[in-house]
Amino acid sequence: MAQLSVAMFCCFSNCSQFQLLNKTVSSVFLRKMCMKKLLLLTSLIALSACNNDTPVFIEDDNNIGSLPSIPPSPENNPTTDEKVKLGKLLFWDPILSGNKDIACASCHHPNHGYAENLDLSIGVGGSGLSENRHGGKLIHRNAPTILNTAFNGMDEDGAVDPLNSPMFWDKRANSLEEQALLVLQSDVEMRGDTISEDDIMQVLSERLLNIAEYRSLFNNAFGDETINAERITQAIAAFERSLIASNSPFDLYARGDENALTDQQIRGMDAFVEAGCAQCHDGPMFSDFELHQLPVKENAKLVQLGVVDEGNEKRFRTPSLRNLSFTAPYMHNGTEATLRDAILFYDDIANPGNSEELANLNFDDVDSETLDAIEAFIHALSDDSFDKSIPQTVPSNLKPGGNI
Template identity: 60%
Template structure:
């Protein structure tokens, strides 16, 4: 099992640091690049736009000591911001630190059911992830395949996601085919094991309503309500910080 200080990222584990992963969403057509620029062109375009913006040049000077803006510094700036996003005060965290009143009785039952079923074989450690690749019998998402987007991971395997703040991150599975948290929990009842994964083979899930209710309640206890989700009113680019959604 990997540790949180050596975390691999993306569904296929291709990045090994925040700096390593920071620029890939910019390069990705489906995430930020779009059709106007090629993958080889997009970072040069981003650097050019930032260099043409006096506010960003001032900010980079404040951060790095001079106004040079390049790929490396963009990655460092993004990674530094990402490291400021700390979520460690959920009800479960308070319970783990000794506050037995932080979880309801139902949430404690859910925690025990989560462990008894073997869910923690993969969803383990402080981030509730072993950072390993596993293959599940997840249905294909036609929205991806019809758009020509690869939905195969690494030979059908995908990284175990963290469960922190999981109640806020619907839809679920690597391709969004499970719409609700309850759907995602029920998915594991009799889950297929196409790669004979020993962790999945050991999974013993009791699919009754009380158990699902309890596990769902436990997973909701992983939500840190104090996690900073602030969206600024404005950014130097002039773009809408909240997106056009």
């Protein structure tokens, strides 16, 4: 495909707003060049002020672009090294589960992109890791990755509010702190049946207070040895905000490295936009974070149990397309086994919710070669440079990750 390299970028001198960098622009974007020529002079002046701490947008109506390297944290929970260290140990320590058999890492493991290769997660009472996990309580949803969840809710201009960041498939939590609390309180995910929802956080706090190392870690992170529900969830959230993967080939390309994407991946990016995928999968996180009703097929495991998952009024949140190379299977119930299956799901898709975005999808001219290109482009949104380290021990002396 013929390409034209143009210096077409713009950023504010302090880089506090979105930017448009020097790109290798393919056919989708060339039609807009005449309208953008006046940006050239401004962009050349501003280039030296830009860095990786702000999103960098490719010139396109859908504002797809790179992620910044540092996420925001809430004013009431600023991220510190001490808090991240504590949160990582809590993330791996099964002492936070009612039966001391499961940890956050049991279903969100770095070997699987902080998700798992299992259609539906298995919570308390389960054994094994990812696709080898069995027994225990069946959770009715697929475990989404924690990578980049610090950017959940990021809008098409790159702004994100850490206290208004939609979590879970049904958006029932609005921050990583709230998400952590709901998981610890869930009878199927971590609490179990032996401790009530009203009592679980007090029980967990007392367990941690009885361990000298945890008292010291909380003191280092918060200034004193007080341990309570708020501090437990703040520490876990701080660790989760540290799990950033923002240097994918696409991110490098958006920041100006014209060789970071292959010709096939650039064609896939064009086709992705032209087909209308970026109507919902837009912004640096490739998600509008809105609820949509899709004709996702039912999971046979849930059908056997007589479970009907209605989500949020039959709608589920648009997932990010980042790091999908590590997190198969896909959809809220894990019914699409491969990335290719997930892409083909949108070919001639039904529209039960009369969504304007679904109505405007156009896969009419998407042949096998174009599907290959779209798939290659989505793989280019994955970055494997995230923290994969696993603690050798945790302060409770239980097995890190629980029964995995």
